[in-house]
Amino acid sequence: MLDIISVTRTFGDLTALNDVTFSVPAGRFTGFVGGNGAGKTTTMRIVMGVLAPSSGEVLWDGRPITASDRAQFGYMPEERGLYPKQPILPQLAYLGELHGMTPHDARTAARELLERFNLGERTKDKLEKLSLGNQQRVQIAGAVIASPKALILDEPFSGLDPEAVDEMFALLTEFTKRGVPVLFSSHQLELVERLCHQIVILRKGEVLAAGGVEELRAAGPTHHRIQADADLGWLRGESGVTVIDLDGPQAEVSFADDGVGQRVLAEAMARGAVRHFAPIIRPLSDYYREVTR
Numbered sequence: 001m002l003d004i005i006s007v008t009r010t011f012g013d014l015t016a017l018n019d020v021t022f023s024v025p026a027g028r029f030t031g032f033v034g035g036n037g038a039g040k041t042t043t044m045r046i047v048m049g050v051l052a053p054s055s056g057e058v059l060w061d062g063r064p065i066t067a068s069d070r071a072q073f074g075y076m077p078e079e080r081g082l083y084p085k086q087p088i089l090p091q092l093a094y095l096g097e098l099h100g101m102t103p104h105d106a107r108t109a110a111r112e113l114l115e116r117f118n119l120g121e122r123t124k125d126k127l128e129k130l131s132l133g134n135q136q137r138v139q140i141a142g143a144v145i146a147s148p149k150a151l152i153l154d155e156p157f158s159g160l161d162p163e164a165v166d167e168m169f170a171l172l173t174e175f176t177k178r179g180v181p182v183l184f185s186s187h188q189l190e191l192v193e194r195l196c197h198q199i200v201i202l203r204k205g206e207v208l209a210a211g212g213v214e215e216l217r218a219a220g221p222t223h224h225r226i227q228a229d230a231d232l233g234w235l236r237g238e239s240g241v242t243v244i245d246l247d248g249p250q251a252e253v254s255f256a257d258d259g260v261g262q263r264v265l266a267e268a269m270a271r272g273a274v275r276h277f278a279p280i281i282r283p284l285s286d287y288y289r290e291v292t293r
């Protein structure tokens with residue numbers, strides 16, 4: 001488990017991070033979202049020791065993180081780690097060796113990853129000769145090659161088509177299943193919502209919300225959709241009911257509390273058949289817009 005505790009970072013007069021605290025639990029995908037300049041990259045650089053915090057600390061398994069802990073992490077930096085003008089297999093293998101693999105194991109692992117990404121025929125190609133999506137796959141391969149204990153990935157899915165996203169997600173899932181914590185940043189909220197166990201929303205250097213995807217959704221106001229056979233106009237006169245939208249036998253409403261909802265359901269059933277009565281599951285992007293407004 002990775003803990004970021006009260007991390008603040010200033011650059012001159014600018015406070016890029018202000019008292020940022022959140023955890024990346026073992027075996028969980030944690031999505032890190034926030035607008036441009038929110039501080040995601042700065043946080044990841046501090047986790048990886050590329051930057052020092054002005055105050056606060058990073059813990060790994062409950063104790064201050066060390067350089068040798070970080071050497072066992074897989075990191076995909078914003079500026080990308082691999083060289084455009086070098087052939088892909090040797091540089092992946094070299095990365096593996098830097099993380100302590102034997103030359104033979106590193107070459108084997110590099111070849112296997114490239115074959116998995118259908119790049120087995122292109123091992124001698126320079127990185128820059130590949131399409132952007134394939135370059136991104138190779139960059140991700142560089143982060144995972146040495147069986148990392150944690151993965152810190154800055155925008156790993158940018159530039160990937162949906163099929164490639166699923167392919168990378170399947171790869172990363174092999175790591176979370178082994179208990180590896182994965183922190184990745186993204187601007188693609190729908191994707192974060194689909195892939196993550198938990199999410200941390202950063203705004204202007206501060207944690208605005210953090211928690212499980214379901215938990216965050218539930219934190220927003222819940223509306224219910226009702227579909228009946230008979231007209232639902234009577235809902236307008238019900239105490240504790242706010243009608244958001246009403247169109248004959250269909251309505252979107254919010255209830256003051258659960259008891260009101262149960263009373264309304266009983267009343268609707270007494271008046272005729274009820275075809276649908278359920279909370280509306282909102283995409284997290286609605287919540288995000290709400291909290292960042």
Ligand SMILES: Nc1ncnc2c1ncn2[C@@H]1O[C@H](COP(=O)(O)OP(=O)(O)OP(=O)(O)O)[C@@H](O)[C@H]1O
Binds near residue numbers: 011035036038040042
């Ligand atoms: N080395 C630096 N010197 C000065 N300011 C910096 C430095 N690094 C980051 N900043 C500033 O810190 C703030 C946070 O930047 P950061 O790159 O962490 O945001 P981000 O959430 O990753 O944004 P993006 O999604 O655009 O990549 C920004 O205002 C940025 O200009």
